Amino acid sequence: MTPPAGSSPGESPTAIEIADAVRHKRRPAVEFTQDALDHIREIAPLNAFLDDFGERALDQAHAIDTRIASGEADRLPLAGVPIAVKDNICLEWGRTTAGSRFLEDYESPFTATCVRRLLDAGAVVVGKTNLDEFGMGSSGENSAFGATTSPHGSERVPGGSSSGSAVAVASGAVPIALGTDTGGSIRQPAAFCGCVGLKPSYGRVSRYGLIAFGSSLDQAGPITRDVADATIALRLMAGEDPRDMTSSARAVPEAVPVESCRGVRVGIPRSARSAHNHPSVNDALSRAADALENDGAEIVEIDLPHQEHAIAAYYVVAPAEASSNLSRYDGVRYGRRAEGATLEAMYVRSRTEGFGPEVRRRIMLGTQVLSGGYERAMYMKALKARRLIKRDFDRAMAEDGSGCSLVLTPTTPGPAFRIGEKAGDAMAMYLQDIYTVSVNLAGLPAVSIPAGSAEDGGDELPVGVQLVGPTFGEERLLGHAQRMETLLAPD
Amino acid sequence: MDPLSEQDVRRVARLSKLELSDEEVDDARTRLSAVIEHFECLDRLDLENVEPMPHAHDETARLAEDEPAAPLDPEVLERLAPKTFESHAMDGDDAAVERFIAVPKVLDPSAGGGGA
Numbered sequence: 001m002t003p004p005a006g007s008s009p010g011e012s013p014t015a016i017e018i019a020d021a022v023r024h025k026r027r028p029a030v031e032f033t034q035d036a037l038d039h040i041r042e043i044a045p046l047n048a049f050l051d052d053f054g055e056r057a058l059d060q061a062h063a064i065d066t067r068i069a070s071g072e073a074d075r076l077p078l079a080g081v082p083i084a085v086k087d088n089i090c091l092e093w094g095r096t097t098a099g100s101r102f103l104e105d106y107e108s109p110f111t112a113t114c115v116r117r118l119l120d121a122g123a124v125v126v127g128k129t130n131l132d133e134f135g136m137g138s139s140g141e142n143s144a145f146g147a148t149t150s151p152h153g154s155e156r157v158p159g160g161s162s163s164g165s166a167v168a169v170a171s172g173a174v175p176i177a178l179g180t181d182t183g184g185s186i187r188q189p190a191a192f193c194g195c196v197g198l199k200p201s202y203g204r205v206s207r208y209g210l211i212a213f214g215s216s217l218d219q220a221g222p223i224t225r226d227v228a229d230a231t232i233a234l235r236l237m238a239g240e241d242p243r244d245m246t247s248s249a250r251a252v253p254e255a256v257p258v259e260s261c262r263g264v265r266v267g268i269p270r271s272a273r274s275a276h277n278h279p280s281v282n283d284a285l286s287r288a289a290d291a292l293e294n295d296g297a298e299i300v301e302i303d304l305p306h307q308e309h310a311i312a313a314y315y316v317v318a319p320a321e322a323s324s325n326l327s328r329y330d331g332v333r334y335g336r337r338a339e340g341a342t343l344e345a346m347y348v349r350s351r352t353e354g355f356g357p358e359v360r361r362r363i364m365l366g367t368q369v370l371s372g373g374y375e376r377a378m379y380m381k382a383l384k385a386r387r388l389i390k391r392d393f394d395r396a397m398a399e400d401g402s403g404c405s406l407v408l409t410p411t412t413p414g415p416a417f418r419i420g421e422k423a424g425d426a427m428a429m430y431l432q433d434i435y436t437v438s439v440n441l442a443g444l445p446a447v448s449i450p451a452g453s454a455e456d457g458g459d460e461l462p463v464g465v466q467l468v469g470p471t472f473g474e475e476r477l478l479g480h481a482q483r484m485e486t487l488l489a490p491d
Numbered sequence: 492m493d494p495l496s497e498q499d500v501r502r503v504a505r506l507s508k509l510e511l512s513d514e515e516v517d518d519a520r521t522r523l524s525a526v527i528e529h530f531e532c533l534d535r536l537d538l539e540n541v542e543p544m545p546h547a548h549d550e551t552a553r554l555a556e557d558e559p560a561a562p563l564d565p566e567v568l569e570r571l572a573p574k575t576f577e578s579h580a581m582d583g584d585d586a587a588v589e590r591f592i593a594v595p596k597v598l599d600p601s602a603g604g605g606g607a
Contacts, residue, residue, distance in 0.1 A: 109567045202547035216546050245555055246546075312530045323507065330508070332594055337573035343595050344508075352510040360509055364500070365523055367507045381533040383543035388536065390544060426522045427529060443547030471548055 012172035022080035023073040029080025033061035036082035039173040048167035052127035076122030084177040099143040102354030112209020129164025153459040159189030184436025187448035191411035191464025202443035203248035206241030214321040253475035257482035262296030267404035278414035280454030291487035310438035316382035323366025390442040415461035494524035
């Protein structure tokens with residue numbers, strides 16, 4: 001399968017290269033923005049973008065060029081960098097739909113803090129990207145506005161839920177696209193599309209302006225072509241925000257790449273090399289482990305004994321939080337309203353017409369686990385299992401010298417599957433998240449890095465590995481991720 | 492964990508404020524039962540003396556300063572609302588017009604059951 005025209009990310013500049021060119025007046029922001037807008041139109045068949053901001057983006061880029069001309073380059077570390085934003089992140093212009101009919105015409109009155117900070121750094125938002133409705137999905141098939149397809153094969157899913165953001169970066173339209181990750185929604189599509197995807201520690205990035213799915217799990221983060229761009233994006237997005245009381249006051253790290261992995265202990269869970277994985281995934285994991293070991297790292301096998309319960313715990317906790325968060329969509333204050341003779345009829349019709357099938361199922365699942373009789377049986381058990389899952393990671397990465405510095409796992413059990421392949425089987429779809437959900441339950445930072453490719457049914461598909469760090473350990477995580485990326489780069 | 496019955500699905504749909512066709516009830520019963528069946532693996536864990544963990548970690552929970560902040564502009568709220576209406580203020584001041592978000596009747600006087 002030949003990728004669509006202009007879809008070679010290798011030929012497109014990184015965010016750091018663009019900002020450098022704009023800041024040093026080698027090429028104006030307006031031209032980079034025009035390139036991105038042209039590219040968005042070229043990849044229209046992939047349905048990665050729900051909106052592009054054309055004239056508005058060019059005006060924004062022009063304003064950046066004016067500021068550069070008046071000597072403000074030092075204040076604009078992302079000067080003129082075109083970025084795309086997942087459409088469950090609010091902007092005070094355009095629509096914010098969350099991929100849902102319910103919010104089809106919703107215009108947010110505010111801009112999310114994470115986007116505001118990138119705008120302040122000189123970035124130019126060129127468009128909003130498609131997603132699985134409200135972030136619920138692992139394939140990009142659940143959007144009310146049509147599925148997104150992969151640039152690596154028209155019959156393949158791009159992963160999800162940040163499907164459009166991953167495709168936007170993989171196709172070379174933008175160097176940075178923002179996603180959100182509740183159970184793998186940044187890392188999994190990044191792995192399927194051959195990009196870098198970073199989920200920060202819970203609390204690292206403000207959630208103000210994110211359309212809530214699972215409030216104790218959600219984090220926004222960047223999908224990029226390389227770790228250096230993810231690092232700078234995180235540094236600029238992160239930090240305390242008075243509008244999100246779960247945002248951390250901890251200093252935001254300045255991660256620098258390590259020169260070698262000498263003295264670093266990297267743990268690989270025994271369960272990670274699984275017979276259930278596609279062979280290419282086990283190969284990628286071995287390749288990454290060998291590269292780290294040859295670079296001086298000590299590779300150790302570790303036990304995460306409660307990892308096998310992560311899917312169950314996650315699919316209790318996340319739908320429970322979703323059912324509560326999505327109860328606000330009642331047709332009264334904003335969003336879709338259907339006519340109904342009574343208040344009750346209006347609620348029910350608005351929600352039934354507004355939500356797609358997967359969102360309805362997850363609301364019902366969450367309502368079920370929180371309803372009388374089941375609460376003790378399932379919800380409390382899942383919250384206790386979550387504690388055990390977090391303890392496993394804390395022990396594995398104990399700071400007393402007995403633990404390892406980082407944990408390495410596959411990002412997904414296999415490469416991108418075919419459109420429709422898992423759509424009829426909820427459990428098969430949910431099991432795709434086996435390596436990613438435990439990281440959200442434990443609030444840890446993790447990054448997916450391209451680590452080779454798989455030959456599957458005539459398509460050559462990217463495969464990713466996931467590096468996990470300790471809570472708020474982004475500095476260590478990204479410093480080593482950048483080194484690992486260099487070691488794994490194709491010759 | 493028992494698989495969900497048709498009655499369970501209808502009950503949970505009602506609690507979720509969703510309407511399902513008969514086909515959708517069948518589909519939801521099959522799919523949700525498969526997921527709930529998977530939850531049984533949690534029964535194998537020894538959860539005695541384990542503290543439930545509702546938040547990702549403990550240190551991020553803190554309280555905001557008790558300072559008033561500007562609310563959203565009422566005009567914005569009105570723009571977002573699917574249906575609004577205006578009414579003259581109740582205090583008899585003819586010049587004052589108040590705007591409200593409209594909803595269907597909450598209490599139906601014809602349904603009986605008393606009321607003020």
